[in-house]
Amino acid sequence: MKILSKKSLVSVPGSKVTQIVLSSPDIAAKALPGEFVVIMADKKGERVPLTIVNADKKNGTVTLIFQEAGLSTTLLGKMNVGDSLYAMVGPLGHATPIKNYGKIILVGGGVGIAEIYPVAAALKDAGNHVTTILGARSKDILILEQELKKASDEFYVATDDGSYGVKGFTTDLLRERLSKGSYDVVYAVGPIPMMKKVTAVTKEFNVKTVVSLNALMVDGTGMCGGCRVTIGGQVKFTCVDGPEFDGQLVDWNELEKRNKVYFGKEKHVCELDKVAK
Amino acid sequence: MKEVIKIREVPASQRSSTFDEVVLGYGEQEILQEAARCLQCKNPVCIQGCPVGIDIKKFIYHITKKDYAASYLTIKEKNNFPSICGRVCPAEYQCRKSCILTKKGSPFASEQAINIHFLERFVGDYGNKEKIGAPKEGKDELAGQKVAVVGSGPAGLCCAGELARKGIKVTIFESLHEPGGVLRYGIPPFRLPRDILDFEIKYLEKLGVTTIPNYIIGKTKMLDELFKEGYSAVFLGLGAGTPSFLNIAGENLGNVYSANEFLTRVNLMSAFKYPEYHTPVNVGKRMIIIGGGNTAMDAARAAIRLQNMSGIKPNTAIFYRRTEIEMPARRLEIEHAKEEGIEFEFLVQPVAFGGDDNGHVRKLRCLRCELGEPDASGRRRPVAIANSEFETDCDVAIIAVGLQANTVLTNVTPGLKVDKYKDIIVDPETMQTSIAGVYAGGDIVGGEGTVIEAMSMGKKASVAIVDYLKSKAKKV
Numbered sequence: 001m002k003i004l005s006k007k008s009l010v011s012v013p014g015s016k017v018t019q020i021v022l023s024s025p026d027i028a029a030k031a032l033p034g035e036f037v038v039i040m041a042d043k044k045g046e047r048v049p050l051t052i053v054n055a056d057k058k059n060g061t062v063t064l065i066f067q068e069a070g071l072s073t074t075l076l077g078k079m080n081v082g083d084s085l086y087a088m089v090g091p092l093g094h095a096t097p098i099k100n101y102g103k104i105i106l107v108g109g110g111v112g113i114a115e116i117y118p119v120a121a122a123l124k125d126a127g128n129h130v131t132t133i134l135g136a137r138s139k140d141i142l143i144l145e146q147e148l149k150k151a152s153d154e155f156y157v158a159t160d161d162g163s164y165g166v167k168g169f170t171t172d173l174l175r176e177r178l179s180k181g182s183y184d185v186v187y188a189v190g191p192i193p194m195m196k197k198v199t200a201v202t203k204e205f206n207v208k209t210v211v212s213l214n215a216l217m218v219d220g221t222g223m224c225g226g227c228r229v230t231i232g233g234q235v236k237f238t239c240v241d242g243p244e245f246d247g248q249l250v251d252w253n254e255l256e257k258r259n260k261v262y263f264g265k266e267k268h269v270c271e272l273d274k275v276a277k
Numbered sequence: 278m279k280e281v282i283k284i285r286e287v288p289a290s291q292r293s294s295t296f297d298e299v300v301l302g303y304g305e306q307e308i309l310q311e312a313a314r315c316l317q318c319k320n321p322v323c324i325q326g327c328p329v330g331i332d333i334k335k336f337i338y339h340i341t342k343k344d345y346a347a348s349y350l351t352i353k354e355k356n357n358f359p360s361i362c363g364r365v366c367p368a369e370y371q372c373r374k375s376c377i378l379t380k381k382g383s384p385f386a387s388e389q390a391i392n393i394h395f396l397e398r399f400v401g402d403y404g405n406k407e408k409i410g411a412p413k414e415g416k417d418e419l420a421g422q423k424v425a426v427v428g429s430g431p432a433g434l435c436c437a438g439e440l441a442r443k444g445i446k447v448t449i450f451e452s453l454h455e456p457g458g459v460l461r462y463g464i465p466p467f468r469l470p471r472d473i474l475d476f477e478i479k480y481l482e483k484l485g486v487t488t489i490p491n492y493i494i495g496k497t498k499m500l501d502e503l504f505k506e507g508y509s510a511v512f513l514g515l516g517a518g519t520p521s522f523l524n525i526a527g528e529n530l531g532n533v534y535s536a537n538e539f540l541t542r543v544n545l546m547s548a549f550k551y552p553e554y555h556t557p558v559n560v561g562k563r564m565i566i567i568g569g570g571n572t573a574m575d576a577a578r579a580a581i582r583l584q585n586m587s588g589i590k591p592n593t594a595i596f597y598r599r600t601e602i603e604m605p606a607r608r609l610e611i612e613h614a615k616e617e618g619i620e621f622e623f624l625v626q627p628v629a630f631g632g633d634d635n636g637h638v639r640k641l642r643c644l645r646c647e648l649g650e651p652d653a654s655g656r657r658r659p660v661a662i663a664n665s666e667f668e669t670d671c672d673v674a675i676i677a678v679g680l681q682a683n684t685v686l687t688n689v690t691p692g693l694k695v696d697k698y699k700d701i702i703v704d705p706e707t708m709q710t711s712i713a714g715v716y717a718g719g720d721i722v723g724g725e726g727t728v729i730e731a732m733s734m735g736k737k738a739s740v741a742i743v744d745y746l747k748s749k750a751k752k753v
Contacts, residue, residue, distance in 0.1 A: 026497050040454060044554045046546070047454075071555055087454035089491040218546065218556070221452050221493065222683055223462075223518040224538035228529055235522065235529065240685060254529055257636025261531035265557040 001085040004061060009143045016068040017111060017143055018077050019053070025060030027052075027090050033118035034096030034212065034244060037062065038220035040087040041079060046072040049217045049239070051115040052091060065114035065143070092220045093243045096210075100127040102184040105177055107170050107198050108148075109135040109190025115212055116189050117144050120151040123187075129153050131183075133173045135194065139164035171197045178205040185210065188247065192256045199247040209247035213238045216259055229255050281388060282311040284395050289616040294585040296466045296549050299613060300364070303392075308399045312340040315391050318377055323393060326375025328733035331355045333372055333393055340396060349404030352397060353411040356732065357438035358431075358477045360405055361460065363398025364469050366729050367571070367607045385608060405476050410483065411442065420444040422746050425508040427494045427686070430458020431728045432719025433514030434481065435735035436742075441484035443743060448508075449481075449488040450498075453545065456488050458516055459720075460728070462545040463537070463572065465579050468610075495686030500693070500715065509749065510714045510742045513701060514735060517720035518683030522676055523567065527630030530638040532559050536568065536576045536677035543579045549586065560587045561673030565641055567627055568677030569597035574610035576675045577619045594620040596627065598646050598659040624648070626661050630674060641671040680725055700724055707741035708734055716742055 002023045010017035027037060031052045038047045054063035068074045079085070096119050104123055108116035113134055124130045132152040136142040138161045149155045156173045157165030166173060171194070177183070178201065188198040189212045202209040215227035215238040222240035229238055232249035236242065285301040286292075292299050303311060321334035332351055339348035352359045366372075372393045373379065373386035380387050404410075422445050426433045429451040437447045455461055456478050460469060482488070494500055503511055520535035522528055539558065542548040546556035564580040566573050573595055581593040595614065597604060600623045604611060615621070624646040631640035645665035648657035682699040694702045694711035701710055701717040708716045718734030720726060 026492075030497060044547070046555045071552075075555075087491050089452060089454070089493060089497070091496060092493075218538060218541050219453065221496075221518070221685055223520075224541050225520045225522070225535040226538045228522075230529060235524075251529075254636065258529065258531055260635070261559065261637070262557045265551075265559070 031055035031091040032095035033122040035091035037090030041076045067111040103129045107188040109194040112190035135170035196252040211247040326372040359401025368394035428514035429456035432731040432735035435732035439739035452493040462541040513717040514719040515721040517680040519681040530632040564673040565671045569604035573677035708738035
């Protein structure tokens, strides 16, 4: 669980995204695209789920990418090469079913782009025609652009402010693609509002849509039920039943509200961050 | 008949703002007086009430002679964890219920029954303090054999301890970051202080047991790989890890917790020390716990402590669909909960939660019930009364209505047979599963039980594992 390397991907006011490579041969040996780990930065820390961005079986390493969004990820960001995480367990969740679907569109927004990457690479290897659409607020917070370009047959970027690619949203580009051609699957990972909008667009075109959910978790092994989501009227646990689900069946409003249940507390503790270490 | 010696406890007024232990236990004078009440029956029926068959008569006899070391070793012959069991065993349904001093036909122990568990606790704490330990049984023929134990709850700990005492090299694989299973995430520190739990687990290390946390068999490694890595047998103490829900409207509103989640946040993640520890838990103005078992009591008592510690006027209630007598919780926990100001609402059945615009729970709607005919459990079934619906305020709800099997391992292990509840099927004599060399026990076999029942299964499996290893050694 030692940090072997650390790279800042984004560091602008209001947005810090960092990539770390950790030594964990047993997790690396088993990890597949779409799976995640739960980590604890230190003994007093929270258990935080993070997608496995890359697993290097030969060197026994896993790569994680995280955005500093609260106390726990901020403390994780302060850890350096040579430090060890207090805990890391996995790989958790179900892997993305990788096969040749035909033509597939991957939509990634914000730090969700990190989750798109391993899936894109695996789908491309499986012979799919991969179209990737990335979205970010502006050019300086776009991550993994070169890596994803390589893993894609077609590649598009939308930025909110128009500083790069097309000015607008990923869903604008998605609609354009879907109206011009026929696609077999859309796979989307990003902020909830983005995934929600993606499913609204794909519904019009009747394209199967897979999303990877980011519900709050504690153990990550099906023990607490904190990550429960409603999928087509049925309660599922994101950690053991997901994290990927049919996007058309997700109760987005419920998930959005459940994910905000500690907002009051987090605001309070983020100010404490200044004294935490 | 001499009078029962009362156990010393922290008064309710002093204990409800801390997670420190409530029951202080007996001192030496008290233990001698209580032990002297034991009739030393010719036919000690109490022993039949102990799932691991501790020689209760003998260990109490040693107490009366002030030979606490001998008493400790007597317990240790059958139970490696007297300080844990002396605190969490529902003795009133087990040894104390069997005690001759309990009135015949009573649903649980009479007050007059010897306080066997408190005696055990004293002796356990004494032995731990004096570092008496337990002798290794050192059977050379099995030395060097490797056995894997999956899960470090009561069943796994017990099985590991028994095997280690025979010189077997045991490795425990635990999915969480700290060992103990339900003893760690489920039982709050005010019932089982963490130094006691840590001590009893450390004792296993001294016997040569290695514990690997953050390791999930079925994810990080598969069951068959353990055999390839040289383990000769595996014990599965996976627990009943999946919380049941009520399946009623509004159950996914914010601040509706499973008891597992609430207690894991509080106990394992130390949310009661937030923000020093970083995992939060939300504390409400009116917290309602649904259920009537020990988990419900633990959750309620944790909840009212959190209210007190957060400067919120204590207002925590337990809603149960039967009456107090049918509650499966330990009587002591029910008494403690009442003393601490927890309100009990009996004969009520939740039908829906109501929420606000933020998606947070605000109301609980219930029906009143009456008791009908006995059901499969022998308890009278609650029957809802028509038109009895009422609504109550509720801004944190905790659902403690039971657990089901965790299927992370069984789902990915072909050949490992499970029943319709996804519990692992075993031979009840040996705890062997459908796979040779693989044994199971605890809540993953036959559903939820007590700590000591789980330990009993772990122990039974350990005996069968030893036989299995011996017979395998002969064949070679």
